[in-house]
Amino acid sequence: MRVLGLETSCDETGIALYDTDNGLLAERLYSQVSLHSEFGGVVPELASRDHIRKTLPLIRQTLNEARLSIDQIDGVAYTAGPGLIGALLVGAGIGRSLAWSLGIPAVAVHHMEGHLLAPMLEAVQPTFPFVALLVSGGHTLLVYVEKVGHYQILGESVDDAVGEAFDKTAKLLGLPYPGGPELSQLAKSGRQGIYRFPRPMVNRPGLDFSYSGLKTFAMNTVKKLGDSIDAQARADIAYAFQEAAVDSLVIKCKRALKQTGLTSLVVAGGVSANDCLRGELKKLCDKMSVELYFPKLEYCTDNGAMIAYAGSLRLMDGHIEEAVIEAKPRWPLDTLS
């Protein structure tokens, strides 16, 4: 079964063709980063306006690369949520209508399920059940994954998402948007032990996270330095922020693995591209004899491949939906089945 995947939940237009027999056939990704960078964050209306210009040309390019025509696809998967309502509606509107006009099934995909299943696109795949750490611009989730569609939330952020904290702290340090990757680059020239950021929520039982305090701590540190802040101080702050952010993720992963007794950990979402996080989790998992899985770097952040893949699983399972266009800006992962 060949499934066309459409991802338009935020600031990337991602299109992919996934074949359940032959794997990924072709894909295209267009990032709007340059469009939003001058505003220091995603401007929702601009994002929507760009998605509707880019989606069809990218679908055509993807089909061309796979040497297929539109009537050779068997299903359409589109991100229906969570995300920006206007942006979601473009992908949902085009995707659902396209499937309807071709007379093929469509499936509304949960964006975070897409992230969660992205490691399944790799050669070595995790086996169910596993613990998943989903870390992105809008989410920080620890999930007990029994099987596809069966997700139990073990813990989540009570305030900012970890990616958001990376981005806000980066902005504070004068880095361009989106700051996560930039901050982690800057942290490479930072020194250990100059600043110590708090580890929010680690002294409390449970698996929830909190990141707004880290951001505030970074702000106060920058303020205290005032005009005396130099390149080295910035790098030291970046280092200390990242160390604390990663540390709290690692501590909670350890707890979740112990609590569930599971021996596989899947990490996905934009922040899973962070090499410090990857390194620390590797150490943890080696120590605990836990198998660790990541998506490849391109599939950490938003992309069409993960949506096509997640959708293909549901379509293969016989998913049927009405010809109704639906976008769900808020859509809890644990309401899936």
Next chain:
Amino acid sequence: MRLLALDTCTEACSATVIIDDEAHSQYQIAPRQHSVIILPMIESLLAESGISLKQLDAIAFGCGPGAFTGVRLGASVTQGIALGADLPVIPISTLASLAHTAMRLQGANQVLSAIDARMGEVYYASFQGSSADDLSCIGEEKLSAPESIDLPEPQASIAQWTGIGSGWDTYHQQFLQRSEIVTGSLAFQWLEDKFPNALDIALLAKIQFANGKMLTPEEALPVYIRDKIV
């Protein structure tokens, strides 16, 4: 000639299937429900008119101006259907469609269409003509506060202008206080409670189709008029 037309730009959601001189239409005031009802609406119209998507010659859509999300939904649905069914598309202005409504219902031949743009402004344009074939926009489609819109030049030969659209429904007081109207150099009547309708979009698209003015599916793009958004 077989056309499908759809519109989701404003409070109304509508679709029309035209087979030569026969028209099948549905029109519903359904704020925030457009995404849910549009495809079933088209499906039932196709069933009623006994044709399939593949038998259509083109898809017309209300391309705006209107609510951003609604305008984009219409364009998205059009793009999706047109790509799947390999059909050309015909964008039709919602303001022009309203002018056609006034012409069709009241025989108006000078129309000022205005759509409420929120934030104290209206999208508007003036149109002249005697039938769908020669309906033409005078100047361009614009956005402004209701009290400062450019009113059409008074035409001695034809005295009466017709106002139509939600811009009039909301702001007729402000319009009617304009000195040109108060002093009588322009005469206006006002057609209440009219939203863009796919039937008028289809009737205007017929002319475009006859003139070969079709676009590719990816060219089914919204016209927002309001471009200052940040």
